[in-house]
Amino acid sequence: MSISKDQVIDFIYDEVRMLDEGRYDEWLALWLKDGHYWMPLDYKQSDPHTVTSLMYEDLFMLKLRIERLNGARTFSQKPKSRCHHVIQRPFVDEIDETAGTCVATTFMHYVETRLDEQQLLALTARHELALVDGALRIANKRVDILNCDAAFRNIQLLP
Amino acid sequence: MGHYTGNPDAIRALHRGYEVHRDVYIDPEIYRLEMRHLFANAWVFVGHESQTPNKGDYFATQVGDQPVIQVRHSDGEVHVLYNRCPHKGTKIVIDRSGNTGKFFRCPYHAWSFKTDGCLLAIPLKKGYENTGFENSDSGKGMRAVGAVRNYRGFIFCRLAEEGISFEEFFGGSLSSIDNMVDRSPAGRLEVAGPPLRYLHHCNWKMLVENQTDTCHPMVAHESSAGTAVKLWEELDMPEGTPLPPAMEIIAPFTSPYEFFEKMGIRTWPNGHGHTGVHHSIHSNYSEIPGYMDKMVASYGEEKAKAILGENRHNTVYFPNIMIKGPIQQLRVFIPLAADRTIVESYIYRLVDGPDELTARTAMYNRMINAPTSIVGHDDLEMYERAQEGLHADGLEWVNIQRLYEEGEDFTEEAVENGTTERQMRNQFDAWVRFMTMDMDGVREAAE
Ligand code: FES
Numbered sequence: 001m002s003i004s005k006d007q008v009i010d011f012i013y014d015e016v017r018m019l020d021e022g023r024y025d026e027w028l029a030l031w032l033k034d035g036h037y038w039m040p041l042d043y044k045q046s047d048p049h050t051v052t053s054l055m056y057e058d059l060f061m062l063k064l065r066i067e068r069l070n071g072a073r074t075f076s077q078k079p080k081s082r083c084h085h086v087i088q089r090p091f092v093d094e095i096d097e098t099a100g101t102c103v104a105t106t107f108m109h110y111v112e113t114r115l116d117e118q119q120l121l122a123l124t125a126r127h128e129l130a131l132v133d134g135a136l137r138i139a140n141k142r143v144d145i146l147n148c149d150a151a152f153r154n155i156q157l158l159p
Numbered sequence: 160m161g162h163y164t165g166n167p168d169a170i171r172a173l174h175r176g177y178e179v180h181r182d183v184y185i186d187p188e189i190y191r192l193e194m195r196h197l198f199a200n201a202w203v204f205v206g207h208e209s210q211t212p213n214k215g216d217y218f219a220t221q222v223g224d225q226p227v228i229q230v231r232h233s234d235g236e237v238h239v240l241y242n243r244c245p246h247k248g249t250k251i252v253i254d255r256s257g258n259t260g261k262f263f264r265c266p267y268h269a270w271s272f273k274t275d276g277c278l279l280a281i282p283l284k285k286g287y288e289n290t291g292f293e294n295s296d297s298g299k300g301m302r303a304v305g306a307v308r309n310y311r312g313f314i315f316c317r318l319a320e321e322g323i324s325f326e327e328f329f330g331g332s333l334s335s336i337d338n339m340v341d342r343s344p345a346g347r348l349e350v351a352g353p354p355l356r357y358l359h360h361c362n363w364k365m366l367v368e369n370q371t372d373t374c375h376p377m378v379a380h381e382s383s384a385g386t387a388v389k390l391w392e393e394l395d396m397p398e399g400t401p402l403p404p405a406m407e408i409i410a411p412f413t414s415p416y417e418f419f420e421k422m423g424i425r426t427w428p429n430g431h432g433h434t435g436v437h438h439s440i441h442s443n444y445s446e447i448p449g450y451m452d453k454m455v456a457s458y459g460e461e462k463a464k465a466i467l468g469e470n471r472h473n474t475v476y477f478p479n480i481m482i483k484g485p486i487q488q489l490r491v492f493i494p495l496a497a498d499r500t501i502v503e504s505y506i507y508r509l510v511d512g513p514d515e516l517t518a519r520t521a522m523y524n525r526m527i528n529a530p531t532s533i534v535g536h537d538d539l540e541m542y543e544r545a546q547e548g549l550h551a552d553g554l555e556w557v558n559i560q561r562l563y564e565e566g567e568d569f570t571e572e573a574v575e576n577g578t579t580e581r582q583m584r585n586q587f588d589a590w591v592r593f594m595t596m597d598m599d600g601v602r603e604a605a606e
Pocket residue numbers: 244245246247248249265266267268269270
């Protein structure tokens with residue numbers, strides 16, 4: 001079975017909708033078990049390990065992040081944050097038919113709000129996807145924030 | 160002019176033993192006075208020398224609310240200059256770091272300065288002939304801060320021309336920097352990448368106090384550390400499975416009160432102090448293969464063991480930084496207003512040390528201190544709730560009484576139960592002194 005461009009684009013639209021609607025269990029199920037969600041701190045950062053990033057999380061950490069959002073004593077989520085992605089049509093940069101993998105780049109505006117505050121981040125998301133049992137899965141996701149060197153307030157959900 | 164300017168008695172009255180008045184956190188006049196007095200009279204961290212390794216390298220930052228440049232001069236020394244053109248005030252450097260070559264050149268009218276600040280040239284200089292220009296302050300070039308000290312790579316400055324010496328100000332507290340640097344087999348650190356930058360709508364002192372607040376992790380961080388422990392247990396790994404690095408970092412935050420009581424707090428004169436005298440949340444990190452051998456080769460076995468056996472948790476260098484020696488992290492608290500503070504969290508690599516250690520430190524930094532950190536989120540929430548809550552008129556005093564003793568003497572080093580709030584009291588003792596030491600007799604001079 002091959003990967004079509006439309007399939008990749010639909011996948012990314014569906015994924016951000018899960019995040020915006022807080023359907024985190026479904027979202028976690030999209031991931032391959034060795035995947036990492038990486039949000040660099042530096043512009044064009046190439047090393048996630050020996051310099052600081054904003055996030056570089058494996059599935060255990062992502063699960064922890066999500067589980068915490070609903071905790072009874074998660075004080076910074078009382079009241080809860082909400083988020084919203086507006087995305088451009090993804091660019092499907094590469095499709096490797098034999099490996100069953102592909103890479104896509106998507107420009108997004110991300111809005112997160114809680115109480116009287118709302119912040120807007122401009123993002124570039126890079127998805128590495130893989131076809132497993134006929135369905136696309138996230139092998140890795142990298143999210144670059146345009147103003148990554150700015151001083152941020154809390155970013156509590158998943159841009 | 161408000162009630163506090165030029166009124167040292169009113170400042171002194173804000174700290175009474177086991178409590179402080181809320182104005183120290185919420186009053187804009189107090190904030191301005193802190194910038195003029197406390198941040199001028201104390202020694203304040205500027206940057207690390209590895210941020211400016213070569214001649215002409217500069218790094219622009221703030222000391223209190225003062226824009227400054229850390230720059231490597233042609234003689235190899237690091238200087239700290241005010242980032243202000245002596246002509247009309249333009250900031251000489253705008254970007255955060257770079258190399259200026261042999262001189263600074265102001266982008267407005269091209270006055271130029273050597274990298275120690277001395278005036279080098281002015282275009283159309285003859286326009287200043289017979290004007291008395293050479294006698295004006297502007298004719299002397301960029302102004303330097305009062306004093307600079309490079310301590311094992313860490314650059315500190317005192318804005319005031321006169322005042323306490325570096326050694327007297329920091330005293331025994333320098334042992335924490337020593338331990339951090341000694342952990343490099345080469346005895347040197349290098350900054351690793353840019354810092355996290357995190358904006359808090361709270362007073363800078365709330366952040367500084369929290370560094371030795373050992374009664375909050377198991378409460379405020381239950382949602383992150385407690386959930387981590389729960390998820391790990393649910394995985395039901397076989398007995399003896401080593402904790403992954405992320406769990407090694409986060410799990411100790413849920414340690415019981417007893418752990419924190421026994422870890423101990425040490426205070427030094429002038430507001431400095433640290434948690435983790437006997438052990439700390441950093442004590443049980445797994446060993447990195449090959450590292451001990453390198454340390455032994457550099458220092459000999461006994462000294463290497465002593466260096467790595469020290470597991471201090473947070474050391475506060477009052478007023479503006481905290482360091483974690485065992486993981487080479489430094490957090491600088493940059494005050495912007497009474498209710499605005501940026502925290503920058505830097506990490507350093509151990510020269511000749513293993514990359515695995517830098518990777519663990521980078522992981523700690525992003526997991527605990529990032530604007531995206533599930534631990535940081537709850538800390539920020541607490542500070543900002545306090546910043547708002549303090550406006551309640553029912554109570555005007557903040558309590559820092561845990562394990563308080565009548566007549567505490569902060570002029571001597573002391574080691575106490577790890578849950579004491581003595582270090583917070585120590586900070587306010589220093590705060591009052593450095594706020595008021597040059598305040599007498601300036602009342603008339605104030606606007
Ligand atoms: S303001 Fe700098 S040269 Fe005029």
